[in-house]
Amino acid sequence: xxxxxAAANRAAWVSDAIRLLDADANRSxxxxxxxFPLPVEWGIDLYLKDESVHPTGSLKHRxxxxxxxxxxxxxxxxxxTVLVEASSGSTAVSEAYFARMLGLDFVTxxxxxxxxxxxxxxEFYGGRCHYVDDASAMYxxxxxxxxxxxxxxxxxxxxxxxxxxxxxxxNIADSVFQQLTAERYPVxxxxxxxxxxxxxxxxxxxxxxYRRHATRIAVVDPENSAFYGGWKTxxxxxxxxxxxxxxxxxxxxxxPSFVPGVIDEMIQVPDAASIAAIRLLRARTLHWAxxxxxxxxYGAFELIARMRAAGETGSVVTLICxxxxxxxxxxxxxxxxxxxxxxxxxxxxxxxxxxxxxxxA
Numbered sequence: 001x002x003x004x005x006a007a008a009n010r011a012a013w014v015s016d017a018i019r020l021l022d023a024d025a026n027r028s029x030x031x032x033x034x035x036f037p038l039p040v041e042w043g044i045d046l047y048l049k050d051e052s053v054h055p056t057g058s059l060k061h062r063x064x065x066x067x068x069x070x071x072x073x074x075x076x077x078x079x080x081t082v083l084v085e086a087s088s089g090s091t092a093v094s095e096a097y098f099a100r101m102l103g104l105d106f107v108t109x110x111x112x113x114x115x116x117x118x119x120x121x122x123e124f125y126g127g128r129c130h131y132v133d134d135a136s137a138m139y140x141x142x143x144x145x146x147x148x149x150x151x152x153x154x155x156x157x158x159x160x161x162x163x164x165x166x167x168x169x170x171n172i173a174d175s176v177f178q179q180l181t182a183e184r185y186p187v188x189x190x191x192x193x194x195x196x197x198x199x200x201x202x203x204x205x206x207x208x209x210y211r212r213h214a215t216r217i218a219v220v221d222p223e224n225s226a227f228y229g230g231w232k233t234x235x236x237x238x239x240x241x242x243x244x245x246x247x248x249x250x251x252x253x254x255x256p257s258f259v260p261g262v263i264d265e266m267i268q269v270p271d272a273a274s275i276a277a278i279r280l281l282r283a284r285t286l287h288w289a290x291x292x293x294x295x296x297x298y299g300a301f302e303l304i305a306r307m308r309a310a311g312e313t314g315s316v317v318t319l320i321c322x323x324x325x326x327x328x329x330x331x332x333x334x335x336x337x338x339x340x341x342x343x344x345x346x347x348x349x350x351x352x353x354x355x356x357x358x359x360x361a
Contacts, residue, residue: 009079013078014078017072017102018072021065021069021072021098021101021102024055024065025065028054028055030179031050031054033176033180033317034047034050034287034320035047036284036285037285038304039358042304042313043313044307044308044313044315045184045185045314046315046316046317046318047180047188047315047316047318048285048297048317048318048320049176049320050287050320051172051319051322052289052290052321052322056093056094056121056125057093057121057322057323058321058322059090059200059321060090060093060094061094061097062164062172063164063197064091064097064098065094066160066163066164067095067156067159067160067163068099068102068154070159070162071152076152077104079103081151081152082104082105082106082146082149082150082151083104083105083106083151083152083154084107084109084142084146085106085108085156086108086109086138086142086155086156087109087156088110088114088135088196088248089114089118089119089122089247089326090321091156092106092122092127092129093118093125093127095108095127095154096108096125096126096127099126100125100127105151106127106128107145107151108122108128108129108130109131109145110122110129110130110131111131111132111138112132112133114129115326115327115329117325117329118247130145135252136243136252139155156197157197157198157256158256159257160197160199160200160257161199161256161257162257166207167210171207172200172203173191173203173204174207176317177211183315185314186315187213187215187315188314188315188317189307189312190215190217190303191204191208191215191218191316191318192218192220192296192317192318193217193219193220194219194221194222194249194250194292194295194319195221195225195227195250195251196249196250197255197257197258198255198256198257198258198259199257201258201259201263202258205217205259205262206259206262216264217263218265218266218267218299218303219231220267220296221250221266221268221295222244222246222250222268222269222271222291223250223269223270224240224242224244224252225244225251225252226238226239226240226251226252227251227254230254230258231260232266234260235254236254236258236260237254238253238254245271246274246291246295247290247291247327248291248292248321249292267299267302267303269298271291271340271342272342272343272346272347273294273298274291274298275291275294276294276344276345276351277295277297277301277347278290278293278294278297278331279294279332279344280297280348280351280352281293284355288323288324288325289320289323289324290322290326291327291330291331292321292322293318293320294331296321297318300316300318301351301354301355303316305354305358305359305360308358
């Protein structure tokens with residue numbers, strides 16, 4: 001017979017865990033929607049949804065909460081469950097924060113190349129990092145660790161697209177559209193996001209279709225990432241077998257949470273362009289952001305230039321995914337950039353010319 005007192009204790013613990021996660025959400029005010037300065041006469045507005053102001057400093061705060069809630073309500077996590085993840089950094093930072101809140105142990109498998117700042121944040125929240133030399137080995141190693149300790153593999157790459165309620169419930173898409181209601185173009189022409197798990201593009205893409213908006217979804221992809229090739233060829237097994245420099249986005253394989261059917265356009269962005277874009281962002285707005293934000297911004301500029309060329313007006317929304325302090329020793333370090341063989345100058349010149357003329361050379 002089942003141990004009824006033990007089952008009741010587990011149910012009470014799960015109920016309180018969900019309360020704690022909901023309380024954290026209630027304490028965290030919605031993130032800001034900044035305006036990027038463009039000439040008023042263009043008739044185009046560019047907004048930056050600033051996800052860096054979450055308690056754990058990135059867009060992944062939303063995902064981590066959703067993944068843990070999903071595991072709780074599906075009966076996969078209880079008192080004493082070890083939480084395991086495969087993450088290049090930001091998701092693990094947020095999951096470590098929530099694991100500590102619930103009194104659970106957390107271990108994440110990360111590539112050895114993960115930035116020092118992210119590793120320190122994971123450890124600050126009580127998490128432990130387990131390193132692999134090959135990023136493609138993360139998934140199997142995380143599964144092995146979870147099985148070995150009887151824990152639960154959160155598996156962001158499989159569950160990101162389903163853990164978040166895309167119909168509303170204050171998800172990121174609903175938040176953006178609510179914040180735009182008083183703007184001159186409240187329904188954006190484009191939403192531009194990058195893909196790390198595919199969950200964010202899936203949420204936005206499903207939401208705009210469900211709400212019957214005319215908004216199009218563009219996904220920007222860095223060098224060595226498989227998402228663009230998988231979308232272009234229609235091959236869900238497409239791989240590059242290579243890791244990228246832009247942490248948090250781009251994967252060597254097409255992840256299970258990537259939903260190509262909700263995407264209207266994909267744009268490949270050189271790594272040097274992503275880094276040049278975050279430096280330009282800091283110079284123009286004082287917002288200090290990570291590399292994935294640069295990928296987003298570069299793609300947004302290209303789409304706005306297309307709108308200008310076509311005589312279109314409207315709004316474009318993209319994301320500040322995380323803060324730049326996490327990359328002080330990489331993307332903002334001239335020696336590191338030079339050591340990677342990257343030349344930012346041509347991309348900086350292209351963006352400066354775009355901001356002066358509206359043209360994308």
